[in-house]
Amino acid sequence: MAGADRTIETGTILATSASATSYTLVEHAPEIGDPRLSDLLRYWCAKRRGRSVPAYxxxxxxxxxxxxxxxxxxxxxxxxxxxxxxLMGEAVRSTYDCPVVGIDVEDLVTQAAYPVVSERYRAVLDTPAIGHGRGRIYGHTIGRVGGGERLYLPLADDEGHPRMILGATIYKLLDDPQAAAAVEAGLRPDTMSPVAVL
Known part of the structure; x- marks a missing residue:
């Protein structure tokens, strides 16, 4: 039901040994702040052409x-x-200190972060759902806190099975401790919106 604000399920996943983070499955389209990410969602929706998920x-x-x-x-x-x-665009690739194309995601993120990343990605593919996050970006993956917004969307292979994720991450790394603390204070769980709500 588009526009609804009712939470229908919450999944909790281990982020570090000291804390947990979660995603929330919701019955409404993601509440996107950055217009560039809104453009990406519109583009993705146009490519569906009556299908649940567009093809790569x-x-x-x-x-x-x-x-x-x-x-x-x-x-x-x-x-x-x-x-x-x-594939990885330059603004995202520049957060890493090594070449990344062809590398397993597990090798790009911290050991504690991979279960979080994997669980969220699997939710996007298995539901299928539109993943959206705003607030802390990269804090658990590269060990530096950034503030921003991320959208991640399922793509189908040639047989129609969701097997890829198209994403965009718009962020700013925060080296100032006060700015990083403000982002941490405003942290909210990622949401997963089933594609059926669109």
């Missing part, structure tokens, strides 16, 4: 030039249950 072959990053530097695509291999980086 239907996505052309050149069609959304304002987002190229923020885009990323991760593949999911159901046999190994691992995610691998297929």
């Amino acid at each position: 072959r239907d996505i052309d990053p050149i069609e959304i030039p304002g987002l190229l530097t923020y885009l990323w695509i991760h593949d999911y291999d159901p046999e190994s249950e691992r995610f691998r980086v297929r």
